[in-house]
Amino acid sequence: MTIEIHVPDIGADEVEVTEILVKVGDKVAADQSLLSVEGDKASMEVPAAEAGVVKSINVKVGDKVKTGSLIMTFAGEGAAAAKEEAKAEAKAEPKADAAPAKKASGSAVQEVKVPDIGGDAVEVTEIMVKVGDTVAADQSLLSVEGDKASMEVPAPFAGKVKEIKISVGDKVSTGSLIMLFETEGGDETAPASEAKAETAKTEAKAEPKAEAAPAASAPSASSDGFVENSAYAHASPVIRRLAREFGINLAKVNGTGRKGRVVKEDVQNYVKQLVKQVESGAGAASGAGNSMGFDLIAWPKVDFAKFGEVEAKPLSRIQKLSGANLHRNWVRIPHVTQFDEADITGLEEFRKEQNALADKKKMGVKYTPLVFIMKAVAKALEEFPTFNSSLSEDGASLILKKYVHLGIAVDTPNGLVVPVVKDVNKKGIIELSRELQDISAKAREGKLTASDMQGGCFTISSLGGIGGTAFTPIVNAPEVAILGVSKSDIKPKWNGKEFEPKLMLPLSVSYDHRVIDGALAARFTATLASYLADIRQIIM
Incomplete structure (x- = not known):
């Protein structure tokens, strides 16, 4: 009987086959790894759904596969034979070497x-x-x-x-x-031969040592031999992308992975060594580009303790990673920030009335200004689709998104996180209020999952509850714009006859100037302000 083996649900789009771990004729056990694949965010191994003998392999290294793709066919009879042979071997082994099943x-x-x-x-x-x-x-x-x-x-x-x-x-x-x-509800079955499993693990660990490339050495300013990252054979698409972001030539990076494969740590170590060269002045002195495009003097080394008492407080993991991402976004994206104000006098009166009504009805929901801002932003993004887009990886095209998922920056004890609220344009104020409460609580309790923070189109960073009149938020790549909200304040506004007190909300929209020009940004911000001034417009 022939059994078809398909790619299981891997929770991603297409992934690349990086290694095939079996060959035709091999006897394969259930859950044994068949091949390795790599996508945008992870590498993983695809296991066998059931036991059998490999009859044909339908993919090769470099092919793109996705959930449901046919990768191999197994001979079912061989599977049964392999199973019987395994049982016979297990019985033949002495008790000292193999723990009997219980x-x-x-x-x-x-x-x-x-x-x-x-x-x-x-x-x-x-x-x-x-x-x-x-x-x-x-x-x-x-x-x-x-x-x-x-x-x-x-x-x-x-x-x-x-x-x-x-x-x-x-x-x-x-x-x-x-x-x-x-x-x-069943029989407890211990592994038939733990000694064999341990031996296999030991051999698997020992094998890469024989094939591993030398440890990454410090980059040389005089080294050449450029190889295009897109053609580099021993680095995954994820690593190539990382190398492009840092402007790294992978031909100069020594791979420490299996068979000399360049892994993430190799690129990170290479960048660290380049930074050390820059700090020591070697990069600027060499004139060979190891200053990473910046002719910078070394970072000052100061012994702060000689001026008084100090304390070194380690950054949290989230702070370290957020810092690296923010630095990359600030350096690589040409930022411009558009400032404006929205008259939310009517909105605030309406919000307070609705909160009082919700309390009276014991609905268990509280309407915050942020929920109304989210709805106004979603409406503005539908009117200005350029703000709801991302640049393609090669920068040659613009990817316009037909969905509206908003990232909401949340300050937590461990640092800033940005959970994503999906399909804001399709949800009402009540549903959004409850969802925002739930996701904010998960963020502060450290219970967000990876899927909670994926798929954002546009980010809102609200400091209205703290203070300030304006600030420059950093675009959250690969998004192209972000809204910063500051604290509202009563200001006198001229109505043509006299000054009236109005509650004004400061808006700060930072955007990627490669995608959005100043005139478009001004129109977007003015439209957003008009929606907030008359919230009835968002239902039109």
């Missing part, structure tokens, strides 16, 4: 794996259970922290913790085995 009536051991967290590897920061604990379904098992947020991994089912496979500081990703649970 059966306990009414219980079973099940694997607990990391669910789809929509990103690269994340770091385990806390383990919330211990061996022997009885765990309920959806109870938090551990905390992890990635590039954009920290989150908790829940139990997919109830059970008793039998074994914990990870420790604090380990890196895990979607599909990683983290624990074994003992559950009710």
Whole structure:
């Protein structure tokens, strides 16, 4: 019987096949890795859905595949033969080398794996259970922290913790085995040969050492031999993109991955070495471009302690990563900020009336000014689609989005995060109010998932509850614009006959000048202000 093997749900668009781990004729066990793929945000391995013998391989390295793509066919009869052969080998092995399977009536051991967290590897920061604990379904098992947020991994089912496979500081990703649970309703079956598994792990760990390239060395100012990053054979699309962002020539980076493959850490180390050269003056002195395009003097080295008492306070992981992203966006995007004011006198009166009505009806919802600003922004984005776009990776075209997802900057104890509220243009004020309350609470509690912060079209950063009259928000790439909101204030406004007190809301719209010109930005900001001045316009 022939069995077709398809790509499972990998939660992404097309991904590139980077390595095929089996060949025709191989006997494959269920869940054995068949090939490696890499997408925009992560690399992963595709496992076999069931056991069998590889009959044909329908893809090759470099092909693009997606969920449902046919990648291989298995011979089913070979699968059964392989299974019988494995059983025979297990019986033949001495008891000293292989732990015999144990059966306990009414219980079973099940694997607990990391669910789809929509990103690269994340770091385990806390383990919330211990061996022997009885765990309920959806109870938090551990905390992890990635590039954009920290989150908790829940139990997919109830059970008793039998074994914990990870420790604090380990890196895990979607599909990683983290624990074994003992559950009710089946037979507990121990692995037939743990010694064999350990031997295979040892061999797998030893193999890359023989093939690994030398550790990355300091970049030489006189080295040449440029190779286009797009044609570089031993770097994934993700790494090529990272190299382009930093302006790095991958031909000069020593890869430490498998078979000399350039990995993310290699590029980061190379950039760090370049920065050190710049700080020491070597980059500017060499004249070979190692100053990364900036003729800068070295960063001042100051011993602050000699002037008085100091304390070194480490930045949180989110602050470090946010800082790097903000620096990249500020340097790479030509920013211009358009300032304006919106008369929200009528809006504020209406908002207070609706809040009083909601309290009277015990609706359990509170309308904030931000919710009305979100609706006004969504309406303005539909009228000015250029603001709801992104530049293509090569900068040759503009990608116009037909959906309106707004990022809302939230200040948390660990740093700034930007959860995304989806389809704002399709939701009402009540629904948005509740969703905004929920997502803001998740952000402050550190429970945002990767999907909570993906897909944003335009960001709003509101400092209205703190103060200030204006500021220059930094565009959140790959978006092309961002709205900054400051504290509203009563100001005298001339109505043609006399001055009237009006509640004015300061607006600061920063935009990417490669995409948006000044006249368009002024019209967008004026339109947004008019919607806020008469909120009835957003329902038209």
